[in-house]
Amino acid sequence: MGEETIVYWVGAAIFGCTSLLFAVLDKRRQDEELLFRSNTFVSFITTISYVVMALALGTAVAENGQPIYWTRWLFYIASCSILTLDIAFIARKPASEKVEVALFTGLTMFCGFLASMVVTVDRWWFFALSSAAYIGMLYTLFKRSSDERVNVTSIMWFVMVTWSLFPVVWVLAPTGLGVFTTLVEAILYLALDCTTKIAFGLYISTQQHTTK
Amino acid sequence: MGEETIVYWVGAAIFGCTSLLFAVLDKRRQDEELLFRSNTFVSFITTISYVVMALALGTAVAENGQPIYWTRWLFYIASCSILTLDIAFIARKPASEKVEVALFTGLTMFCGFLASMVVTVDRWWFFALSSAAYIGMLYTLFKRSSDERVNVTSIMWFVMVTWSLFPVVWVLAPTGLGVFTTLVEAILYLALDCTTKIAFGLYISTQQHTTK
Amino acid sequence: MGEETIVYWVGAAIFGCTSLLFAVLDKRRQDEELLFRSNTFVSFITTISYVVMALALGTAVAENGQPIYWTRWLFYIASCSILTLDIAFIARKPASEKVEVALFTGLTMFCGFLASMVVTVDRWWFFALSSAAYIGMLYTLFKRSSDERVNVTSIMWFVMVTWSLFPVVWVLAPTGLGVFTTLVEAILYLALDCTTKIAFGLYISTQQHTTK
Numbered sequence: 001m002g003e004e005t006i007v008y009w010v011g012a013a014i015f016g017c018t019s020l021l022f023a024v025l026d027k028r029r030q031d032e033e034l035l036f037r038s039n040t041f042v043s044f045i046t047t048i049s050y051v052v053m054a055l056a057l058g059t060a061v062a063e064n065g066q067p068i069y070w071t072r073w074l075f076y077i078a079s080c081s082i083l084t085l086d087i088a089f090i091a092r093k094p095a096s097e098k099v100e101v102a103l104f105t106g107l108t109m110f111c112g113f114l115a116s117m118v119v120t121v122d123r124w125w126f127f128a129l130s131s132a133a134y135i136g137m138l139y140t141l142f143k144r145s146s147d148e149r150v151n152v153t154s155i156m157w158f159v160m161v162t163w164s165l166f167p168v169v170w171v172l173a174p175t176g177l178g179v180f181t182t183l184v185e186a187i188l189y190l191a192l193d194c195t196t197k198i199a200f201g202l203y204i205s206t207q208q209h210t211t212k
Numbered sequence: 213m214g215e216e217t218i219v220y221w222v223g224a225a226i227f228g229c230t231s232l233l234f235a236v237l238d239k240r241r242q243d244e245e246l247l248f249r250s251n252t253f254v255s256f257i258t259t260i261s262y263v264v265m266a267l268a269l270g271t272a273v274a275e276n277g278q279p280i281y282w283t284r285w286l287f288y289i290a291s292c293s294i295l296t297l298d299i300a301f302i303a304r305k306p307a308s309e310k311v312e313v314a315l316f317t318g319l320t321m322f323c324g325f326l327a328s329m330v331v332t333v334d335r336w337w338f339f340a341l342s343s344a345a346y347i348g349m350l351y352t353l354f355k356r357s358s359d360e361r362v363n364v365t366s367i368m369w370f371v372m373v374t375w376s377l378f379p380v381v382w383v384l385a386p387t388g389l390g391v392f393t394t395l396v397e398a399i400l401y402l403a404l405d406c407t408t409k410i411a412f413g414l415y416i417s418t419q420q421h422t423t424k
Numbered sequence: 425m426g427e428e429t430i431v432y433w434v435g436a437a438i439f440g441c442t443s444l445l446f447a448v449l450d451k452r453r454q455d456e457e458l459l460f461r462s463n464t465f466v467s468f469i470t471t472i473s474y475v476v477m478a479l480a481l482g483t484a485v486a487e488n489g490q491p492i493y494w495t496r497w498l499f500y501i502a503s504c505s506i507l508t509l510d511i512a513f514i515a516r517k518p519a520s521e522k523v524e525v526a527l528f529t530g531l532t533m534f535c536g537f538l539a540s541m542v543v544t545v546d547r548w549w550f551f552a553l554s555s556a557a558y559i560g561m562l563y564t565l566f567k568r569s570s571d572e573r574v575n576v577t578s579i580m581w582f583v584m585v586t587w588s589l590f591p592v593v594w595v596l597a598p599t600g601l602g603v604f605t606t607l608v609e610a611i612l613y614l615a616l617d618c619t620t621k622i623a624f625g626l627y628i629s630t631q632q633h634t635t636k
Contacts, residue, residue, distance in 0.1 A: 308460040
């Protein structure tokens with residue numbers, strides 16, 4: 001286990017702090033229509049995920065010898081489904097589409113887990129299945145978006161752009177083509193986690209205080 | 213890994229196609245009371261399951277030396293719970309019974325997973341627990357069925373008969389008594405999967421277009 | 425595998441019987457507002473859990489050489505989330521807090537699983553995370569409890585006291601400091617399981633028949 005361990009402890013510390021931060025921030029908007037204090041749970045689940053990676057519980061070895069921390073994707077099943085459910089709530093999607101968005105997200109991350117755990121060339125089957133579920137999720141989220149508020153659309157574009165960088169990192173990291181090392185991968189995923197979970201969470205928290 | 217691998221790739225191809233087919237078919241009945249585009253998800257989850265079996269990720273060896281692909285049952289937890297939830301919706305069961313039907317189905321498949329993964333004589337404990345959960349599911353689904361539409365009952369009889377063939381295959385396959393080989397098992401399960409997931413899905417899709 | 429195996433078979437027998445008992449008892453109060461026949465499912469899931477421990481599927485070895493049966497905690501994710509959801513229903517919490525209580529419970533037990541499976545000193549990280557989730561669950565359950573019925577509060581105090589003994593056993597057992605053996609641990613957990621799942625279940629079943 002190499003230098004990426006430090007990155008994972010840093011990630012655990014950051015998300016441990018934001019779990020507490022969101023527990024306080026989310027408390028204030030109890031009367032909102034949102035499902036529950038979702039940001040607290042997303043940060044808390046991500047904290048557990050980073051501790052699991054820091055302790056290197058559950059890793060594989062890529063064909064180029066670099067370690068693969070596939071546990072990340074199992075935690076994404078929960079945390080990212082909560083996030084997209086949150087977006088579906090903000091976009092006032094009907095109940096059936098909320099379920100679909102969450103299920104597609106869960107399947108995207110589950111196939112991402114399989115794609116990361118399998119180190120042979122067969123992993124690309126799961127990359128393809130994960131991409132299919134991801135497209136299904138984006139399609140469900142974006143369709144009929146014309147009759148919705150401008151804010152919602154801007155949130156969804158933000159989500160589409162930042163979330164789509166995860167598979168790009170996956171392809172370039174040792175999980176995919178191995179263009180860069182596990183250390184670079186760990187730093188990039190941490191940056192993306194902070195953007196999609198903390199910055200996004202702060203944005204929707206503030207947004208809703210203003211519009212109330 | 214033997215000839216059953218071909219059967220699994222065929223299954224993956226079939227369910228990959230029906231995932232797309234149902235994505236189109238289900239789209240048309242957006243205004244129905246059903247929970248969500250359940251057939252698409254059932255087919256998609258089954259596709260992943262068949263790819264996992266084709267790549268032989270997670271197998272055990274039966275006492276007679278035949279391979280056991282126990283991963284199938286983990287995917288059934290999700291796909292079959294969605295299917296029975298669907299049936300509970302069609303049968304207009306109250307919300308509490310919908311939850312019960314889905315939970316009983318999930319427990320049936322989870323015990324089926326344990327029964328398949330354990331290769332000693334102790335596997336029959338889990339077969340018994342799985343059967344108990346299955347009976348609970350059927351009981352919840354069938355009780356007070358007299359005050360419901362004839363169509364619903366015919367769907368439920370179809371489900372009871374076809375679903376009950378799964379444990380029969382399990383008992384005769386290497387997972388149980390080993391009367392036939394893993395190859396025969398793979399073919400029979402594929403036939404049953406097509407019946408309970410594709411034929412059933414097409415039936416309820418068509419049915420609802422007619423009655424609308 | 426030592427004498428604790430007998431304790432696990434006794435537990436499996438007890439919870440097998442109470443699954444049937446609650447299936448009959450819960451049936452009578454079909455018209456209640458409760459989510460579903462939760463006690464039956466809690467007992468049934470616990471039965472599976474005890475059979476899995478009796479067969480010693482999935483164990484680790486503590487630093488003092490004693491066996492650790494970590495599978496218990498995976499089953500607690502499901503059974504205890506159902507229990508706290510039940511309590512949240514009785515306490516007439518709003519929907520969002522029901523979800524939070526169930527999620528916090530699930531995370532408490534999931535971190536308990538990680539804390540039990542990891543046998544190095546790092547396990548205390550997960551013990552800390554599990555405790556944090558547990559405090560979050562208790563906080564969500566207890567806040568604003570002043571404007572609720574006396575009965576509800578007495579149930580919640582009962583829950584807080586008995587549930588809080590689980591981490592005490594964990595700390596004193598081979599999973600923690602190793603003050604007593606796995607056999608003593610198995611007996612204590614069985615006593616706590618009977619208290620929190622059977623006694624609690626019978627209490628709320630009777631309570632509701634009286635108040636109806």
